[in-house]
Amino acid sequence: MMRIELQPAYVLHSRPFKDTSLILDCLTHDYGRVAVLAKGARSAKSRQRQLCQPFVPLWLSWQGKSSLKTLTQLEASAPTLMLQGNFLFSGFYLNELLVRLLPEQDPHSNTYLRYQDCLMQLSEGGDLEPVLRQFEFGFLEDLGYQVDFGHDAAGTPLIPDGFYSWREDHGWERRAEHSSGFTGAALRAMGVGDWASMDTRRQAKRLARMMLQPLLGSKPLQSRLLFT
Numbered sequence: 001m002m003r004i005e006l007q008p009a010y011v012l013h014s015r016p017f018k019d020t021s022l023i024l025d026c027l028t029h030d031y032g033r034v035a036v037l038a039k040g041a042r043s044a045k046s047r048q049r050q051l052c053q054p055f056v057p058l059w060l061s062w063q064g065k066s067s068l069k070t071l072t073q074l075e076a077s078a079p080t081l082m083l084q085g086n087f088l089f090s091g092f093y094l095n096e097l098l099v100r101l102l103p104e105q106d107p108h109s110n111t112y113l114r115y116q117d118c119l120m121q122l123s124e125g126g127d128l129e130p131v132l133r134q135f136e137f138g139f140l141e142d143l144g145y146q147v148d149f150g151h152d153a154a155g156t157p158l159i160p161d162g163f164y165s166w167r168e169d170h171g172w173e174r175r176a177e178h179s180s181g182f183t184g185a186a187l188r189a190m191g192v193g194d195w196a197s198m199d200t201r202r203q204a205k206r207l208a209r210m211m212l213q214p215l216l217g218s219k220p221l222q223s224r225l226l227f228t
Helices: 085-101 109-123 128-142 184-191 198-216 222-227
Strands: 002-017 021-028 032-038 058-064 068-076 163-167 171-175
Touching: 002 032, 002 068, 002 085, 002 109, 021 058, 021 109, 032 058, 085 109, 085 128, 085 198, 085 222, 109 128, 128 198, 163 184, 163 198, 184 198
Parallel strands: 032 068
Antiparallel strands: 002 021, 002 058, 021 032, 058 068, 163 171
C-alpha cells in the first residue's frame, strides 16, 4: 500500500461524500493531481473542515492502492492566501483549468510551482491580466503545447509588422492580410513578458483561449461566468 507523508499541496475542488466526508481534488508538488477521501471532514467537530478549502498551503499525507486515496493527515503549511473580487474568481479559474486538464497522478512539479507563484501574485493584487496570461502559457507548455513567440514554423524570426496565424502541430504562418491573425510585435512582446500594450494583452487573451479550447472541449468553464 502506498503511503505518502507530508506532501506540499493545495485543494483545487471538493465535493461531498456520504454524510460527513469529502472527496478532495488536490494539486501536489511531487504527485500531480491526486483525489483523496477526507473521512468525517464535513462534521461540525472536524478540525480538518477549515483546511479543506482552496488557497490554503497544506501538508498532505495519504495512503491507498486505488485512484482515490485516503487522507491520513492534513495541516496548514502557511496562512490562507486571501483573494478577493476578480482575484478570487481568477483563483477559481486556475483551479478549474487544473482539474479539467491536468492528468491525475501525473507528476507536474513545474505546474505546482507556477500555480503557487500565481496565487501569491493574486493575493497581492496588482495587474491581473499579465499574471493570468503567464500562467496559461506556462501551463500549456507543461502540457506539451509550447508556443514559440519568436519564430515562425520555418524558424524565421517573426517580423514586428507582420501578421501570423497559428496552426496546431505546425506553428506560426505569415498571413498576407490582418484578418483575425496575430501581429509579430505582439507575439514577441508576449515572449518577453512585456504587457505594456493593451493590444498585446487583447491578442494574448485571444491566443490563450484559442489554444485552451481544444483541450477543454465543448463544456464551458464555470469560473468564467463569475466575471460577468
